[in-house]
Amino acid sequence: MSRLTIYRDDTADNLILDTEDGRLIAETLRPLNVRFERWQAPVTPAKDASPEEILEAYRPYLDGLMGETGAGSADVVRFDRNTPQIAAMREKYLSEHTHSEDEVRFFVHGQGAFILHLQGKVYSILCVQGDLISVPEGTPHWFDAGHNPDVVALRVFTDTTGWVADYTGDEIARRFPVVIPDLAA
Numbered sequence: 001m002s003r004l005t006i007y008r009d010d011t012a013d014n015l016i017l018d019t020e021d022g023r024l025i026a027e028t029l030r031p032l033n034v035r036f037e038r039w040q041a042p043v044t045p046a047k048d049a050s051p052e053e054i055l056e057a058y059r060p061y062l063d064g065l066m067g068e069t070g071a072g073s074a075d076v077v078r079f080d081r082n083t084p085q086i087a088a089m090r091e092k093y094l095s096e097h098t099h100s101e102d103e104v105r106f107f108v109h110g111q112g113a114f115i116l117h118l119q120g121k122v123y124s125i126l127c128v129q130g131d132l133i134s135v136p137e138g139t140p141h142w143f144d145a146g147h148n149p150d151v152v153a154l155r156v157f158t159d160t161t162g163w164v165a166d167y168t169g170d171e172i173a174r175r176f177p178v179v180i181p182d183l184a185a
């Protein structure tokens with residue numbers, strides 16, 4: 001299940017909200033300019049489907065999103081525990097950073113959490129298959145897909161230079177452990 005957990009940014013013990021209600025998650029994030037949507041493809045592409053098949057399956061959603069945001073491109077990214085350098089990648093994703101354009105991801109398969117640091121609060125957003133999230137440019141955040149990642153995702157972007165992470169140097173991510181449910185359980 002998708003899940004939003006909000007904390008005060010000074011302690012992970014101080015829970016402000018914890019919900020798995022997709023509509024409430026979207027409504028809570030909207031004033032922060034964070035887009036959260038659930039997309040339903042008529043047929044969910046197989047995990048090993050080609051990028052073209054995956055893009056085609058979500059084409060109506062993608063066209064709508066790109067029309068609204070002005071983003072010009074979309075591609076497919078995959079990673080799992082066998083991906084080269086996955087442990088090092090995870091460490092990088094787990095450091096608070098910003099980007100020069102919105103980070104827009106749609107989960108075709110698997111799950112991952114985007115954790116946003118905004119206005120004195122920490123918003124931990126667990127995204128699962130069918131979830132779209134857009135992290136606004138300049139928003140401090142980090143990401144985790146757990147010890148055993150298994151992700152196929154769409155990236156929607158204008159310029160790949162926007163993927164470059166600008167690290168804040170804040171160690172805050174260490175104080176807010178991310179729990180990724182074990183899908184195999």
Ligand SMILES: [Fe+2]
Nearest residue numbers: 097099103143
């Ligand atoms: Fe990022």
